[in-house]
Amino acid sequence: MIPQANPGASYRGLKPEIDAAVARALNSGWYILGAEGRAFEAAFAGWLGSTHAVGCANGTDALCLALRALGIGPGAAVATVAHTAVATVAAIEMVGATPVLIDIDPLHYTMDPVELAELLAHPPAGLPPIRAVIPVHIYGQAADLDAILALCARYDLRLIEDCAQAHGATWRGQKLGTFGAVGTFSLYPTKNLGALGDGGVVATSDPALAAELAALRQYGWRQHYISDSAGVNSRLDEVQAAILQVKLAHLDAHNASRQAIAGAYDAALPAHIAPPARRAEGAHVFHQYVVRVADRPAVQARLRAQGIGTGVHYPMPVHTQPAYAGRVALGPAGCRASAVAAGEVMSLPMYPELTEAELARICVALGQL
Numbered sequence: 001m002i003p004q005a006n007p008g009a010s011y012r013g014l015k016p017e018i019d020a021a022v023a024r025a026l027n028s029g030w031y032i033l034g035a036e037g038r039a040f041e042a043a044f045a046g047w048l049g050s051t052h053a054v055g056c057a058n059g060t061d062a063l064c065l066a067l068r069a070l071g072i073g074p075g076a077a078v079a080t081v082a083h084t085a086v087a088t089v090a091a092i093e094m095v096g097a098t099p100v101l102i103d104i105d106p107l108h109y110t111m112d113p114v115e116l117a118e119l120l121a122h123p124p125a126g127l128p129p130i131r132a133v134i135p136v137h138i139y140g141q142a143a144d145l146d147a148i149l150a151l152c153a154r155y156d157l158r159l160i161e162d163c164a165q166a167h168g169a170t171w172r173g174q175k176l177g178t179f180g181a182v183g184t185f186s187l188y189p190t191k192n193l194g195a196l197g198d199g200g201v202v203a204t205s206d207p208a209l210a211a212e213l214a215a216l217r218q219y220g221w222r223q224h225y226i227s228d229s230a231g232v233n234s235r236l237d238e239v240q241a242a243i244l245q246v247k248l249a250h251l252d253a254h255n256a257s258r259q260a261i262a263g264a265y266d267a268a269l270p271a272h273i274a275p276p277a278r279r280a281e282g283a284h285v286f287h288q289y290v291v292r293v294a295d296r297p298a299v300q301a302r303l304r305a306q307g308i309g310t311g312v313h314y315p316m317p318v319h320t321q322p323a324y325a326g327r328v329a330l331g332p333a334g335c336r337a338s339a340v341a342a343g344e345v346m347s348l349p350m351y352p353e354l355t356e357a358e359l360a361r362i363c364v365a366l367g368q369l
């Protein structure tokens, strides 16, 4: 069976380097917030093009820390999308703010800026003032940042980019995560940059914000045992930070492999299945390669019968999930395009370690769909 994602292959592909890094971290005798974490943060910021990066426990916490550092909490609304990992919406509620969910542009699956403009021009009665926007650069491709940045400037909104699926993707030549006040990244094992456990990182080029993020992730400490702000415990450990330094050095090559696999899929798809749309303004790093099929269960079963795994990201938009249905605020479009997409999207196997033989097998099967 060719799995849809394969974090084990990612470890095996870099095993000697990763094992050496893990041994180094273990032998150091220092396991939380030390030299490995600082080295990873400096390397990540340098790679991204921001001045600061602050490691944390996971991508959900990265969003929470960003919101808290920007002073977004109870009494504020935050606009985001329903077509995302539930973590994006959960993080907004974790800090006590009110999410409001905008629909997607069905071609690129990212926040529809026309609807965002409508929402900002006519905010619904009863909704707290909208203070921030979290576009999700889903599947490895940018949301329409020109339009979203213009609205943030016009309405004085903080922009937090959810880059959990977009490590290395660009907009007009600049890496995602450097456009807003803060960019947040998950380092979950299957992401384009993945730890071998949980991890997250927050990037900013504002030194005061970076200092606040670093304090908030450890009880609000700026010096030991003195909490200047009401913080949390959300630290990236030294073993993961050591592994991530190895993975980061290979990230650009790994993204290039993902793009090559995407190109092979494009060429193999039958005429009735459209390849994913690419935006002209930036590079797509293919966290997922997603196509739409009306008869998804049947298509998945046919591929499974040939030993090819597929995934669905995600089967239910956030506003229809039991925890949120009927109580989460929606934009004027009612997230209808998100609901349609959730019923049709299908993700093909996508990881840099996919072999030539496996890729060829998948392409033959795609051509027969």
Ligand SMILES: *Cc1c(COP(=O)(O)O)cnc(C)c1O
Binding pocket: 058, 059, 060, 061, 084, 085, 087, 088, 136, 162, 164, 165, 186, 187, 188, 199, 200
């Ligand atoms: C994975 C993901 C998250 C959450 O990251 P965790 O590390 O699992 O907490 C948030 N947003 C998006 C878009 C994601 O894909």
